[in-house]
Amino acid sequence: MGGPTQAHSYADKARLPVKTSSNPPAVILVEPQLGENIGTTARAMMNCGLSDLRLVDPKEDWLSEKAVGASSGAAEILQKARRFATTEAAIEDLETVYATTARRREMTKAVMTARAAAGDMRARSLAGQRIGLLFGRERIGLTNHELGLANVLVEIPMNPEHSSLNLAQAVLVVGYEWFQAGYDGPDAIMAFNKTTPVTKELLQELFDHLEQELDLCGFLRHDEKRPSMIVNIRNMLQRAELTVQEVRTLHGIIKELRYGRRDDRPKRQPGYKVDKD
């Protein structure tokens, strides 16, 4: 039967395999207009493992009830946020700055997708650089003067007919990409959790049992079709990625079905529906 082969699953949050970074990027909001947007930005930062929030001349209080409420548990980031009078002052300790822009600029400058920028950020962060993400005002974004302070323009590929993201969504997408670039787990996995995937030996026993009964009941009576029918049935069962318990269940189903309908067993009542949990 084999021992329990509890497959690793990234669903197990406690063990989420993420490369740690001692210097994740700072998030710099230039003249944010609404406290609520600062709050939702803090929440998005928290989701993505970011904590250094810098505010350049914010137009509303980032510790207002509205802002803290919008942060949904990321009040700590708001409390530690720092206010700066100018963008220059907010970035002076940083070495590489990425500016997120929504519209095209006539500038001779490196442009990266959020994903490519995230790879670049991880590489620089691992090399010990201090980096920052610059986001502009809700309506008008960043000025050309401010873009001149950044190394790279970051663009988020989106539906060209409706590409505008709100401030916190833009922070979420860039932060999400930062987080993914450090994610080191499996991309796709069959999560067996506490169940045990079946060995080919046990699966072969199921094939044998099923095909024997299908021979006896006449389902495989056409000799010329029999081989391909068997391969198809086997492929169907292979795709199901069965567990040891499920193979036992299928043996039971085959055994019971071959008796046909019988009256000496209790039945479910008519009108039976699948229970919902």
Next chain:
Amino acid sequence: MGGPTQAHSYADKARLPVKTSSNPPAVILVEPQLGENIGTTARAMMNCGLSDLRLVDPKEDWLSEKAVGASSGAAEILQKARRFATTEAAIEDLETVYATTARRREMTKAVMTARAAAGDMRARSLAGQRIGLLFGRERIGLTNHELGLANVLVEIPMNPEHSSLNLAQAVLVVGYEWFQAGYDGPDAIMAFNKTTPVTKELLQELFDHLEQELDLCGFLRHDEKRPSMIVNIRNMLQRAELTVQEVRTLHGIIKELRYGRRDDRPKRQPGYKVDKD
């Protein structure tokens, strides 16, 4: 000089290179509680090129003023949204369904990151399959019964200490990944826009001009250091990815600087600051 080599930039939204899909995924919200969340979901869908919104027993009107306002221009998606009494009815025309879950489930089932799921979705969509994305209630998500209706569980890797996304953010991240999986443009580019990158011939002329003046003014007077100093200066200028116009500007700067300070030219006033646009 060469002709204009206008580099392609994905900043040019009108030409955004995206693989078209005749059957993008439907978004199915199971018992959404708040009209506002349905609105922000519609906005996120519009951002990601999705349009087929299906609502299973929604608890508020999705065409309320609040919902339409929150959709920020995606009212069309709300107007075309369809209501279903059950999840089974909402997905009956689909072939593959991806269910987004926030917390770990004890289920034997395929689990994918949002990114891996997006690749899978694109492959199935291109093969003509009709696919759907299932999202649960704001607070309690999807029931096990509902997960049993889906092919794949989708998990979004996020900060394990603060991984909860609101409904529209979850739709945005999964939709964003869908869009990226169809994005066919460059990941990183030096955007020259209307400027022309310099040829190595013109760059060599700049090197020659600068090094000649540096020899004459004595900056390169140490013979043993001269070769490495020259390589360093050249690397610095290579990194700048200069344009033809910028090389002309640098020739002018070198020429003017070598005269030293002079009184026969108008000067900027003291206290001069960089203009902000």
